[in-house]
Each structure stands twice: as C-alpha cells, then as structure tokens.
Amino acid sequence: MLRSNFLTCQFEILRRISKRFISSREKFTPLGRLSVCESDQVLSLDYGNRLMYFPILWLRDNCQCSECFNPPTHSRIIDWYNFNVNTKLETIVWNDLQKKMFIKWHDDHESVFELNWLQKRDFSPKSQENHLLENYRPVRKAWTKNDFSSIFHSFEFNDVINTDEGLKSWLKSLATFGVARITNAPKDEQVCRQIANRVGFIKRTHYGEEFIVKHKADTTNVAYLSTELQLHTDLPYYEYKPGVNLLHCLEQSQSSGGQNLLTDGLSICNMMRQKYSEHYKILKTIPVDWTDIGSENGVKFHKIYRAPMFVVDERDELIRLNHSIPQRGSHFTIPLSLVKPWYEALDVFVKLIRTEAAEFKTQPGDILTFDNIRLIHGRTAYNDTGNNVRHLVGSYLDWDEIYSRLRVLSNE
Numbered sequence: 001m002l003r004s005n006f007l008t009c010q011f012e013i014l015r016r017i018s019k020r021f022i023s024s025r026e027k028f029t030p031l032g033r034l035s036v037c038e039s040d041q042v043l044s045l046d047y048g049n050r051l052m053y054f055p056i057l058w059l060r061d062n063c064q065c066s067e068c069f070n071p072p073t074h075s076r077i078i079d080w081y082n083f084n085v086n087t088k089l090e091t092i093v094w095n096d097l098q099k100k101m102f103i104k105w106h107d108d109h110e111s112v113f114e115l116n117w118l119q120k121r122d123f124s125p126k127s128q129e130n131h132l133l134e135n136y137r138p139v140r141k142a143w144t145k146n147d148f149s150s151i152f153h154s155f156e157f158n159d160v161i162n163t164d165e166g167l168k169s170w171l172k173s174l175a176t177f178g179v180a181r182i183t184n185a186p187k188d189e190q191v192c193r194q195i196a197n198r199v200g201f202i203k204r205t206h207y208g209e210e211f212i213v214k215h216k217a218d219t220t221n222v223a224y225l226s227t228e229l230q231l232h233t234d235l236p237y238y239e240y241k242p243g244v245n246l247l248h249c250l251e252q253s254q255s256s257g258g259q260n261l262l263t264d265g266l267s268i269c270n271m272m273r274q275k276y277s278e279h280y281k282i283l284k285t286i287p288v289d290w291t292d293i294g295s296e297n298g299v300k301f302h303k304i305y306r307a308p309m310f311v312v313d314e315r316d317e318l319i320r321l322n323h324s325i326p327q328r329g330s331h332f333t334i335p336l337s338l339v340k341p342w343y344e345a346l347d348v349f350v351k352l353i354r355t356e357a358a359e360f361k362t363q364p365g366d367i368l369t370f371d372n373i374r375l376i377h378g379r380t381a382y383n384d385t386g387n388n389v390r391h392l393v394g395s396y397l398d399w400d401e402i403y404s405r406l407r408v409l410s411n412e
C-alpha cells in the first residue's frame, strides 16, 4: 500500500493482532473503527454511529474473492472440505477512503469486504430483525371474524395483470392477512392461469392445473357436491401441499346459500394455545394420516401424509395447518390411550373454527385468493336452478413463487 494512502486514511490500521489479543484477555480491543475480541471470535466495526458485529469464522466462510465466491451465480464456491474452522486473523485493515476492510488470514489467504456488503449483514439483533422484515416475508397479522371486513382488501384485475405495483399490493395483502380478493376479472376460464403466470406458475396436483367447481352428482370429490362443504384445508395429504388457492367465480348461486366461509387458522392456533392449552398440545403433537384415494382422468392415486393438525416451529408459531374431515384417513396410527383425548381436542377445534368463520359471498368476476397453509375454508349449501348454475374455476400457487416475486418486485 502506498505511503500517501496511510496519511489520508486517518482510521486506517495495520497490525499483527492474533498473538497479542489472546494474551491480553481483554474483551473488545479497539483498533480505530475496528475492535476485535479474539476469545469470542468476533469483530466489531464502528461506522456511521452504528456498531456492527461480525463473527471472524463467518467472515472467512463468506470471503468474496474469486476462489471463494462466484458473483454471477451469487454463490459460495469455497472448498469447504479443506476449510479450517479454527481459522485466525493475521492482519486486519480498515480503509476509510475505499470503505473496505482488508483481512489477511493465518494461511495467507486474503479477503476484502465492502462497507455496503457488511452493513447489510451486521449481526446486531436490531439489524438482523430489520433484514428479516424487509427481505424474508411480510409479517402475518392474525384476524378474527369481527376483524374480517377491515382486513379483506380488493384489488382490480387489470392492475394486478398490468402493473407491478398492483401485483405487489395484492401479494403483500395476501401474505399479511392470508386472504385478498381480485375484482372485475373477465368471465373466462383462463383467468386463474393468467394470474398465476403473473406470479410464477400454477401448482399442479393430481386434480390437474385448473379445476372446474360445479355441482356433480356422481363426483370423485366432496367439493363438487352442493351440500355444505365443511371448513377444511385443501390437500393435507400432500407433503408439499399447495400454498394458495385461487377461486375465480364465473357464476354465483342466486339461492341464499353458497356463502364462502373463511377462518384464520393462525388466530385459532393462538386462541387454543392460550385458552385450551391441553387440547392445543395434543393437536400439535399427534400425527394424523391425511389420505386421498381415487383416480382422475383414468390415473389412480393413493396419497398419504402423516402430520399433526397444527405444525409449529421452534417458537411455537403455526407454520402449517391440516384439517379435512373427509380426507382424514381411517387408519389412525397412534397409541390407544391418545385416541379419545385427540377427538376431544378436534371437537374444540371444529366448534371454534365454525364460530370464528367470516361469511361472505363472492360475485361473478371475483377471484378469491387465500392461504391454504394458514386459513380454513368452506361453503354453505346451495341450490342450482335451470338458468343459474354455480360455476367456479380454481387453481393453486406456491408460496415459494409468491415470496420470490415479492422480493424481486421490492428490489426493482
């Protein structure tokens, strides 16, 4: 490095540090903007009134040099078989003019990190929280039956199809509340496909890519009957069950029935955790054999997936809800002593989701979109007449494609 650079960069430092810090036993030892705590293997950077933290081992793992990282694929290509988890710093330099950190490691490998890159990856809790809020997924907001009219937002079909802002607004609302409506769609059976293509692509199941919902007396699926469709989630017997339902209403029943029913499973999960904790524990731990057996277009299928009704993460937050009376198999592979307690817990759940169900009726031109991982949906009974036959077209989308599209739209 040139002498003049040393003079102009007042915070620049260049020191051999590892031996000194091990022996000093101090916590963070300052080196200008940088401080290093060798015992905790952490480095801090003080820049713009902000103290950022970076694990030393993580910095080595994320070296941005061409041997370790490939920019076109945004991918780490470091040879991890020969990686040393006890790697140590040899020298470290902060250059204030270039806004870069230069590291030389014990094995003579060299790394350079830019301020902007470091700021986005700061390990301090507030920065990590902000990163997740902005880049991972919109925060889900639980709602009850009474909240429904204020959280159920409508988006114009033309805006969703023709503008990125319209697409983003709809997807954000869907991700936040688990439900949103697209209005004024043309009366065309291809509309769900058009919407799905704006996001990514249709999720195909053994019922195909698009399904027509009309009353069929000799049906293979209870969804095609006109009697009340009990509250349920679709396809719980899929390990990778579809994330979102798109239900395009082309013709609605003029009878008083045919009301849509929707309940927020996230809210039910929270309620049961608080008020019915014993039942809640049973529903989140006992696996159920979700099953579908039949044939579609001459192709036989036999699906089984074992999972509890509430699937929760390490923070006890709902990550998937499974519920379907017709598609709960009669095989129940659990200890005898748990059977009655499980049915009692199911009973509490079924009563609660019906009491908490929002009721409304989609109109021709509406596309009802809702989260099949989180919400529970159903429909009241209805009657067709000669000149009024309820007609819906449905399709599925996956959350992976939705979250991906949201991130791409947010970064443009």
Ligand SMILES: [Zn+2]
Residues within 6 Å of the ligand: 063, 064, 065, 066, 067, 068, 069, 109, 110, 111
């Ligand atoms: Zn490298």
